[in-house]
Amino acid sequence: MTYCLGIHVRRGVLLAADSRTNAGVDYISSYRKLFDFSVPGDRALMLCTSGNLSITQAVMHTLDRDLITNSEVNLHALPTMYDIARYIGTCIRNLQEIDRPWLQKDKIDFQCSFLLGGQIKGEAPQLYLIYSQGNCIRSTPETPFLQIGETKYGKPILDRTLTYESSIEDVAKYALLSIDSTMRSNLSVGPPINMIMYHTDSFQIGHKARFFAGDPYLLKMRKHWEVALREAAASMPEIEWNSPVVPTGPELGDISEQ
Amino acid sequence: MTYCLGIHVRRGVLLAADSRTNAGVDYISSYRKLFDFSVPGDRALMLCTSGNLSITQAVMHTLDRDLITNSEVNLHALPTMYDIARYIGTCIRNLQEIDRPWLQKDKIDFQCSFLLGGQIKGEAPQLYLIYSQGNCIRSTPETPFLQIGETKYGKPILDRTLTYESSIEDVAKYALLSIDSTMRSNLSVGPPINMIMYHTDSFQIGHKARFFAGDPYLLKMRKHWEVALREAAASMPEIEWNSPVVPTGPELGDISEQ
Structure with missing residues (x-):
């Protein structure tokens, strides 16, 4: 599996991805899934991939090849993010x-999906999710993030914290x-984690980061976060148990209804 | 879908469940999924259900019926949790x-699963997950919780905070x-949330709680938690971007490798 995350807030666009690919639990390897196709001054273009590795690599190969062989239809020549x-x-x-x-003959999953984020001169910054079927959706301020791959574990932290007005520094922390x-x-889903940050209207990548397993910052962050969560729970108002100890009678299996 | 959670720590056993059942997004209804079959003084027995509602209700019906018609094999007569x-x-x-x-003829999902927690006099407290196939596993101090249904969103908070030595009060907060x-x-997954708490060696249910949508405590808790998460992120050490702004050259798509 894979987990890739794109965040588009007022102040910028961030793409982040893990690097684990697995065919079953007994064949795990590491592949980069985050790519930077920017042309500084003209366009910032970041791309994340998820799904069948042979398909996503073939797509990446096509994008690379078109940059050389197709002067009109390629990542640097097309005029808009759409x-x-x-x-x-x-x-x-x-x-x-x-x-x-x-692939279908042998019941092999052929699904893949892509995240595309950045900004082209003359346009606002944008973030797209491109589906395995080739159609796409775009993020909006109401839901300033898009995810592909193993998305569920990492969604609550974003749902609870991220808004379109979040600062670039906070966005990077939430993503990590x-x-x-x-x-x-x-x-x-496994390390290294790659992350690219683009600042609105800068037309070049602002920051890149890579965190390997055992990265001191990652360990420090994890420790900080776990302590903070425990403290937050401890300082939470005590649960208001709304029913006292009631011996259960013959109306078995019935939680008291008051 | 459904989300049910069982936690077994040194000091007790907690079972909690939401109440939403859906057949597609356009048929959503509310059913209780947490049941108390305790006999105070002899045994504390809590049960959660997930999966095909017609199957889980039929199982519950059988358990209820056997209490009346089968004097040897029922929830109150069997001598051990196993x-x-x-x-x-x-x-x-x-x-x-x-x-x-x-069900299979019409491709209807027939899967179901159960959580069973509590303690019978003469035994230690125990927590089981019973699969759709009828086999079961038991929690251990290394992994003091078991989940059924829509499990992924609620797992990170448990992975980051819960241990076998957590206090009963903290366990209730983590579960909620x-x-x-x-x-x-x-x-x-939707309200009301039902929760039952059992204290080790008490042989009767300690507390019950039910939180409806809009419950003041739930709203207070949610607000408290979101503020705490934002503050925890804000106080986290700033991200150490490990590569300065590097203009991308012709080696396209390549994040700097240093």
């Missing part, structure tokens, strides 16, 4: 058409906590 | 045998936060 999202969707469809029947929570609870 | 876990497993198997072929996190992130 055009790029549709172009990646088309690449996915073309490869699905070739490989899907063969979201991925770390997923790694902590699910073996199929 | 016997009770196997007995529930047998009830599940019997009903699966009857209903499964009919775990369920609330799930409700917040997934529509298929």
